[in-house]
Amino acid sequence: GNSVTQMEGPVTLSEEAFLTINCTYTATGYPSLFWYVQYPGEGLQLLLKATKADDKGSNKGFEATYRKETTSFHLEKGSVQVSDSAVYFCALSSNGYSTLTFGKGTMLLVSP
Amino acid sequence: EPEVTQTPSHQVTQMGQEVILRCVPISNHLYFYWYRQILGQKVEFLVSFYNNEISEKSEIFDDQFSVERPDGSNFTLKIRSTKLEDSAMYFCASRRLAANTGELFFGEGSRLTVL
Numbered sequence: 001g002n003s004v005t006q007m008e009g010p011v012t013l014s015e016e017a018f019l020t021i022n023c024t025y026t027a028t029g030y031p032s033l034f035w036y037v038q039y040p041g042e043g044l045q046l047l048l049k050a051t052k053a054d055d056k057g058s059n060k061g062f063e064a065t066y067r068k069e070t071t072s073f074h075l076e077k078g079s080v081q082v083s084d085s086a087v088y089f090c091a092l093s094s095n096g097y098s099t100l101t102f103g104k105g106t107m108l109l110v111s112p
Numbered sequence: 113e114p115e116v117t118q119t120p121s122h123q124v125t126q127m128g129q130e131v132i133l134r135c136v137p138i139s140n141h142l143y144f145y146w147y148r149q150i151l152g153q154k155v156e157f158l159v160s161f162y163n164n165e166i167s168e169k170s171e172i173f174d175d176q177f178s179v180e181r182p183d184g185s186n187f188t189l190k191i192r193s194t195k196l197e198d199s200a201m202y203f204c205a206s207r208r209l210a211a212n213t214g215e216l217f218f219g220e221g222s223r224l225t226v227l
Contacts, residue, residue: 004154036218041220042220043115043116043118043203043217043218043219043220043221044155044203044205044218045218046215046216046217049215089155091155099145099157099160099168100147100155100157100216101157102147102154102155102156103154104152104153104154105149105154105155
């Protein structure tokens, strides 16, 4: 079956530091890959996505590249801000009804 | 900006009681979902709903669970007789299109605590 594995959190960084949150997956076929973000007190929001191998999703300075050879979709940002503090979820979808399989989520805490 | 809204934000109930969690999806969306996250664990798929019927459900979604779209706006999740292990954050989501490349819009979640 499908599964997503994310690095354990919390990840604690100072403002302007470089961020990497690792995500690897197991799936049948050719899944679409997503990063969702949950800010405090809010619902999950789509951050970025990639639908085929070697695609790069990007939004708000965050990037992730769909690597089929390593089954990975690591999230990166060159310079984090305090406002990036949130929980980040890696997810995949591989069926026609677009059911998402999520990882556990990684909390990011950015201090000034 | 349109959003998915959920009520209540937090509900505390006794074991064995019935609970109904409510969701108002985005108005022109056609596909509806419930997910849940037990504290410290993964967000898990429960059920998807389209055209007034369940289109897919997980092993978690047993006979104790049911979903309904009683009118044109609400989408509810009912747990008939709650168990301690039902304590979790329940997320409602909706999508306009079926394609797995499309965006799923989530509500803020309803936290259920079963005592």
